[in-house]
Amino acid sequence: MAAISSFARHGKKIVAIGRNYAEHIKELSNTTPKEPFFFLKPTTTYLPSGGKVEIPNGILCHHEVELGLVIGKRGRDISQANADTHIAGYALAVDMTARNLQEQVKSKGLPWSAAKGFDTFTPIGSFIPKSDVKDPHDLRLWLKINGAFKQNGTTSDMIFRIPRLIEHISSIMTLEEGDLVLTGTPAGVGPINAGDVIECALSDGEGKNLAKLSFGVVDREGGYQFKP
Amino acid sequence: MAAISSFARHGKKIVAIGRNYAEHIKELSNTTPKEPFFFLKPTTTYLPSGGKVEIPNGILCHHEVELGLVIGKRGRDISQANADTHIAGYALAVDMTARNLQEQVKSKGLPWSAAKGFDTFTPIGSFIPKSDVKDPHDLRLWLKINGAFKQNGTTSDMIFRIPRLIEHISSIMTLEEGDLVLTGTPAGVGPINAGDVIECALSDGEGKNLAKLSFGVVDREGGYQFKP
Numbered sequence: 216m217a218a219i220s221s222f223a224r225h226g227k228k229i230v231a232i233g234r235n236y237a238e239h240i241k242e243l244s245n246t247t248p249k250e251p252f253f254f255l256k257p258t259t260t261y262l263p264s265g266g267k268v269e270i271p272n273g274i275l276c277h278h279e280v281e282l283g284l285v286i287g288k289r290g291r292d293i294s295q296a297n298a299d300t301h302i303a304g305y306a307l308a309v310d311m312t313a314r315n316l317q318e319q320v321k322s323k324g325l326p327w328s329a330a331k332g333f334d335t336f337t338p339i340g341s342f343i344p345k346s347d348v349k350d351p352h353d354l355r356l357w358l359k360i361n362g363a364f365k366q367n368g369t370t371s372d373m374i375f376r377i378p379r380l381i382e383h384i385s386s387i388m389t390l391e392e393g394d395l396v397l398t399g400t401p402a403g404v405g406p407i408n409a410g411d412v413i414e415c416a417l418s419d420g421e422g423k424n425l426a427k428l429s430f431g432v433v434d435r436e437g438g439y440q441f442k443p
Numbered sequence: 444m445a446a447i448s449s450f451a452r453h454g455k456k457i458v459a460i461g462r463n464y465a466e467h468i469k470e471l472s473n474t475t476p477k478e479p480f481f482f483l484k485p486t487t488t489y490l491p492s493g494g495k496v497e498i499p500n501g502i503l504c505h506h507e508v509e510l511g512l513v514i515g516k517r518g519r520d521i522s523q524a525n526a527d528t529h530i531a532g533y534a535l536a537v538d539m540t541a542r543n544l545q546e547q548v549k550s551k552g553l554p555w556s557a558a559k560g561f562d563t564f565t566p567i568g569s570f571i572p573k574s575d576v577k578d579p580h581d582l583r584l585w586l587k588i589n590g591a592f593k594q595n596g597t598t599s600d601m602i603f604r605i606p607r608l609i610e611h612i613s614s615i616m617t618l619e620e621g622d623l624v625l626t627g628t629p630a631g632v633g634p635i636n637a638g639d640v641i642e643c644a645l646s647d648g649e650g651k652n653l654a655k656l657s658f659g660v661v662d663r664e665g666g667y668q669f670k671p
């Protein structure tokens with residue numbers, strides 16, 4: 216396998232946890248899950264920092280800034296005690312969501328795959344080696360639109376912590392080197408629009424910057440047209 | 444990229460179409476979609492012919508035999524007229540489904556990813572070069588459990604035909620070399636149980652065999668436990 220720092224080019228899957236921060240669950244009037252749940256995003260959603268998210272026609276596009284776990288070692292039925300040995304590092308990411316399409320499919324009991332899976336829907340920062348992070352449950356992550364804070368949370372607020380997430384996912388599907396696990400978003404999600412400038416950052420408990428991620432927004436030319 | 448015949452080892456995603464055969468929609472009391480819809484399965488679900496599907500604890504596991512399209516060329520916004528040039532060949536596959544978990548998540552508006560994504564949940568046959576298939580909309584596919592026919596359908600009954608599926612998916616997410624598109628299942632889906640022997644086949648309009656696929660079934664040791 217290629218260098219783990221190029222996980223976004225070589226990894227095969229993105230497993231994204233839903234509803235892992237209490238304040239975010241409230242803001243969307245969702246219920247708190249009894250066990251973690253997740254959805255898949257295709258790796259064709261990756262957008263490197265400096266790129267432009269494309270808003271599909273008719274789509275209300277919401278930002279969700281999240282801590283990503285970069286898997287370094289294949290495993291299944293990974294215990295919570297062993298979870299850390301399967302993590303090679305971290306990455307700052309945004310789980311872009313077609314909110315109106317998502318609401319439509321939720322009400323019909325249909326899959327979330329399209330609502331989460333449009334091209335450019337996972338802006339992704341650089342690989343952060345595990346050795347740079349003392350405590351992944353004590354990180355601040357924020358997102359600004361045009362200079363104004365929209366999300367500003369801490370990973371200490373996760374409902375299900377990282378070892379539990381790895382245990383849960385790997386009890387269902389094998390995790391492979393280069394896979395990315397998105398750990399859920401704190402409160403403050405909301406729309407982005409063409410012309411917006413989005414900046415995100417991840418810092419540790421002592422305020423040291425670990426990652427920055429920024430991108431623009433354009434309207435998608437052609438492609439899917441959402442019909443409410 | 445590696446040889447296309449090893450798509451199951453190197454491909455990054457499986458895009459699976461739901462409800463594409465009228466009789467299957469009826470048997471599950473579902474509604475007919477106005478446009479195609481799909482979900483993602485991770486490539487860790489692949490099971491080569493001769494392997495054993497593992498039934499997770501507490502899961503009612505249903506077989507869905509399907510025609511797979513193996514993507515040979517990257518593309519987005521692929522027109523129906525160009526769709527065929529993006530197909531390298533075909534494969535016979537089974538879209539294993541955790542039906543009781545799927546019913547639960549459907550009723551809650553949650554993602555299908557776990558219900559469709561357990562390890563071993565995509566038994567997959569050998570690559571069939573496109574040149575071996577005269578008309579992909581005139582293929583017979585069947586599935587037997589312990590020698591008894593359970594599914595026996597024809598791809599001529601697809602609601603949305605192959606060019607429309609490729610157009611739809613690629614209007615949302617880029618298709619890449621080695622990706623697999625599952626085109627939906629005909630009627631006759633039902634449970635499999637530990638100890639069953641499953642055989643599937645794909646043949647053309649003249650009755651010539653194109654693919655065979657067979658696998659066993661065991662109960663999964665450890666792993667996820669479904670709680671209704």
Ligand SMILES: [Mg+2]
Nearest residue numbers: 326327554555
């Ligand atoms: Mg889904």
Ligand SMILES: [Mg+2]
Nearest residue numbers: 279310399400
């Ligand atoms: Mg999210």
Ligand SMILES: [Mg+2]
Nearest residue numbers: 507538627628
């Ligand atoms: Mg299916």
